[in-house]
Amino acid sequence: MDFTFYGDDSKGLIKLDPRTKLLIFLTSGILAINAYRIAPIMIFGAALCLVLALCGKWITALKCMALLSLACYTRYMVETSGRGASAVLIIVSSLLSIFLFTFPVIISFLLLAQTTRISHFLSALQAMHLPSALVIPIAVIFRFVPTVQEEWTGIRKAMAFRGIELNMMNAIRHPMRTVEYVLIPLLFSTISVMEELAAAALARGMDAGVKRSSYEVVKLRAADYIVIAVFLCLIWYIFRYGKAGVVS
């Protein structure tokens, strides 16, 4: 795991507004429900990777694109070859489907989380005049998912040190104990992170009750409008051609 989680778009060719990225994130949710033919998935995935690359994360984007192509190729081969034991086929195709289903959501989440600074994100959400009861939790979610991931790897290591293996067998034999082993340290360590975050927010005067000013300029630029237009076209394309049977 690298530690470039918390947002940086300084190397990017274009700098997108957080609102544009939010739109892309929502679009990918729509894709997940409405597209399951290979072509739309590939096109949409490629578009997402392109945006990710333009925003400065081109290595991640290349890796993701390679994974996506591999998954689509495997799925195509599984569907067309018509050979193989049916049990294996079911497992392989459902694993592939879960991957393809979650791929756009994960990529757009990466785009949002890895290329947006939290302060930028906050000021963009405030510019949308959302109530702070919603803005702060949403911003914290994006800040916190990577933290949960980090803590999780830490817990896995700590468990391995003490000779407790976390695998399917143990989870089935002692479900409650496994949950306790994982959940309790996770909650303890994340709660202390939360306390620190809250202290930081207090120090920045988030509770002051006056309108906050910001160094961040939030403004939709030409690049934003182009990306928005492209993704709106893609939504139309997915609704028109995404489902099986419309064009076979």
Add this chain to the structure above:
Amino acid sequence: MSKMDMNEVQDVVKEDGRLKTKDLIFAGAFGAIYLVMMLAIVMGTGSIPILYLLSPLTVGVIGGTIYMLCVLKIHKFGAALILGILFLLISSTSNWLSIATAAAAAVLAELILFLGRYKSRKMYLASFPFFNLNMAAPFALLQVNKQQFIDLSRAYYGEERANALDAMTPGWIWYGLLALAFAGGIIGSIIASRLIKKHFEKAGIV
């Protein structure tokens, strides 16, 4: 409710003041943990149809502790509501019934906390089964338009899995899922009360 006059209601809501930034940060962070946990379970078990349909139960059993810590830590009006709304935004926006179910679950849980005036430990425990009803929300498509649900799984997962799902989901499955979610909530809140007593109260976290 009738005994509680308007002043008292205001007292309960105002007691600790409104939600502060600190509380919102807690809500967001616990929301992140809850959602990661939920997605991990649903994806981990998603490839086996029967476990997929049992996910309201499993998520309730494990999520109870997270929910309970969240509401106990915030201890004010709004905790369950915000957590519920975050859940709704991420997982159940596909049709009107799922939106309504998830929203109703959040409001019900908040209402029960409110009736306990954010003090009663029993009411805290009682609210989780209602909150967990939102795990049935993503399945609401089964009730609204079952054929579409089956078609979706057929296109996504292939013929066998769609047929298996079709055979496993009779007309009343939606009510069954609601009951499952409620049962998962009950088990989850029992486990939560044990774990919290065992670990978090000693550490002075709640």
